[in-house]
Amino acid sequence: MKIPSEAPRLPTVPFVxxxxxxxxxxxxxxxxxxxxxxxxxxxxxSFCVGLAAIAGLLPLILNFNRAQEEALQDRxxxxxxxxxxxxxxxxxxxxxxxxxxxxxxxxxxxxxxAKSLPTVLQSQLKDAHAQLATTAAAENTALRExxxxxxxELAASRENDTARLSSALAGITRATAELAAxxxxxxxxxxxxxxxxxxxxxxxxxxxxxxxxxxxxxxxRIEAAAIQNRAALEAASASAVATLxxxxxxxxxxxxxxxxxxxxxxxxAARASLxxxxxxxxxxxxxxxxxxxxxxxxxxxxxxxxxxxxxxxxTPVEPAVPAPPQPEPTPEPVVLAPAxxxxxxxxxxxxxxxxxxxxxEDVADEPEAAPEAPSDTDAxxxxxxxxxxxxxxxxxTRLIATxxxxxxNKLFIRGDGPGxxxxxxxxxxxxSIGKWRWENPELLFPARVRLxxxxxxxxxxxxxxxxxxxxxxxVNATF
Numbered sequence: 170m171k172i173p174s175e176a177p178r179l180p181t182v183p184f185v186x187x188x189x190x191x192x193x194x195x196x197x198x199x200x201x202x203x204x205x206x207x208x209x210x211x212x213x214x215s216f217c218v219g220l221a222a223i224a225g226l227l228p229l230i231l232n233f234n235r236a237q238e239e240a241l242q243d244r245x246x247x248x249x250x251x252x253x254x255x256x257x258x259x260x261x262x263x264x265x266x267x268x269x270x271x272x273x274x275x276x277x278x279x280x281x282x283a284k285s286l287p288t289v290l291q292s293q294l295k296d297a298h299a300q301l302a303t304t305a306a307a308e309n310t311a312l313r314e315x316x317x318x319x320x321x322e323l324a325a326s327r328e329n330d331t332a333r334l335s336s337a338l339a340g341i342t343r344a345t346a347e348l349a350a351x352x353x354x355x356x357x358x359x360x361x362x363x364x365x366x367x368x369x370x371x372x373x374x375x376x377x378x379x380x381x382x383x384x385x386x387x388x389x390r391i392e393a394a395a396i397q398n399r400a401a402l403e404a405a406s407a408s409a410v411a412t413l414x415x416x417x418x419x420x421x422x423x424x425x426x427x428x429x430x431x432x433x434x435x436x437x438a439a440r441a442s443l444x445x446x447x448x449x450x451x452x453x454x455x456x457x458x459x460x461x462x463x464x465x466x467x468x469x470x471x472x473x474x475x476x477x478x479x480x481x482x483x484t485p486v487e488p489a490v491p492a493p494p495q496p497e498p499t500p501e502p503v504v505l506a507p508a509x510x511x512x513x514x515x516x517x518x519x520x521x522x523x524x525x526x527x528x529x530e531d532v533a534d535e536p537e538a539a540p541e542a543p544s545d546t547d548a549x550x551x552x553x554x555x556x557x558x559x560x561x562x563x564x565x566t567r568l569i570a571t572x573x574x575x576x577x578n579k580l581f582i583r584g585d586g587p588g589x590x591x592x593x594x595x596x597x598x599x600x601s602i603g604k605w606r607w608e609n610p611e612l613l614f615p616a617r618v619r620l621x622x623x624x625x626x627x628x629x630x631x632x633x634x635x636x637x638x639x640x641x642x643x644v645n646a647t648f
Contacts, residue, residue: 179235181228191221203587203611205402208395215391222383230376241365248358255351258344265337276330283323290316409614416635558640566612566638570597570605572646574622580605580646581624586616586636594624612638620646 195217202210290312297312561567572580581594588609589595597605616636620628628646636642 179228179231181232184224184228187224188221191217191224195221203613205405206398211391211395211398215387219387222387237369241362244358244361248355251351251354255348258347262341262344265341269334269337272330272333276327279323279326283319286316286319405614413615413635558637558642561639561641564610564639566609566616566636567641568597568607568618568636569600569641569643570607570620570646571603571644572605572620572622572628572648573603574648578623581621582607582618583621583624584616584618584636586614586618587611589616589618594621596624612636614638620644622648 195214198210198213198217199206206214294312568582570580574580579599580597582597583589583591583594585591586609588611595607597607600606615638617633618636619633620631622628626648628648630647631644634644
């Protein structure tokens with residue numbers, strides 16, 4: 170391929186710009202990726218850095234190859250110029266050699282003409298003697314001068330021809346020497362051209378080895394970085410699992426203590442209410458016994474005054490005797506006693522008064538479902554806890570918050586996960602009246618978050634709670 174001597178060089182500015190852009194893209198990927206870099210960000214960063222290295226080295230290699238081709242083209246052009254010079258010199262020598270016989274023939278003709286000139290002169294002198302006797306001396310002198318002039322001219326022409334032939338022979342000799350030198354130089358250039366493929370192959374081999382070494386070194390560095398990142402990820406996972414386990418244990422202990430305290434308080438209240446209900450029942454039973462005793466006494470005193478036929482008259486009074494105990498089946502204290510285990514207080518009362526045993530058993534059976542009442546009271550006084558999260562259908566981490574914060578206000582979230590900040594909140598998306606939504610596809614580990622009204626007022630009712638990755642969470646926020 171023939172390249173012009175002033176061919177433009179390959180510009181390096183586009184390659185430098187591409188190199189800078191690729192390095193910036195790699196830096197942005199490393200900056201935007203989560204703190205423990207994954208395999209995909211590392212592969213993308215490695216790809217961008219490799220392309221940047223290739224883009225930086227490509228113009229240098231191409232310009233080096235172009236410089237070599239230009240040097241080879243210069244040598245070829247020099248060889249062609251020498252060949253043209255040799256060919257022109259050979260043409261001149263051939264022309265001089267071709268003109269040499271004609272010049273020699275002209276000189277021979279001139280010599281023959283010079284040889285015949287005295288005869289012509291003599292005849293002319295004789296004629297002149299015959300015609301001009303008086304002017305013989307003058308004409309002889311003129312003729313002599315002319316002969317001398319002709320002789321000088323002939324000698325000068327001979328000398329000139331001899332000098333021309335000598336210079337032509339010298340030029341032929343020099344041309345022959347230059348031609349020999351050109352042949353030797355052509356042989357040297359031919360040898361150089363023969364060595365060029367081997368040199369090019371050696372240069373390409375060295376370049377390939379350098380590229381392979383650089384690639385292996387880059388792969389080794391990438392593998393080392395991947396091992397370090399994997400170790401850091403495992404350590405972070407272990408610490409996150411330990412933190413989560415510790416938090417769950419602490420939360421379970423706190424809830425267990427709160428439930429125990431609630432159950433103790435409910436048991437104390439149930440015992441007091443049950444004792445009061447038993448006292449009321451005992452008073453009612455005592456009143457019923459006294460009424461029964463009075464009715465029996467009245468019946469006993471009325472019997473002697475009655476006649477024989479109406480002996481059956483007192484029998485209608487017998488059904489009226491159990492009327493006083495009617496309040497016993499519905500004692501009001503049963504409703505007020507939410508105690509879960511009233512058995513210790515019911516045992517002595519059952520032995521003392523056998524009649525209200527059935528209400529006591531009812532009271533002992535009903536409190537099994539009564540512990541819900543204290544939980545309602547505690548729910549009114551304690552903050553609303555987030556519902557149990559469930560796995561989302563699309564794999565996104567989603568938070569649905571129910572908050573009535575008024576028209577013109579917004580709900581914000583802060584946290585320590587990807588896409589979140591502890592100092593600046595991210596606005597939640599408005600779904601409907603009182604419903605706000607936030608989604609994050611980049612969350613890989615549990616994140617602790619807080620909710621803020623207009624990114625200023627914190628929701629103290631919820632406080633700090635945890636979002637599990639890939640789960641659907643629903644909370645109620647009150648300000």
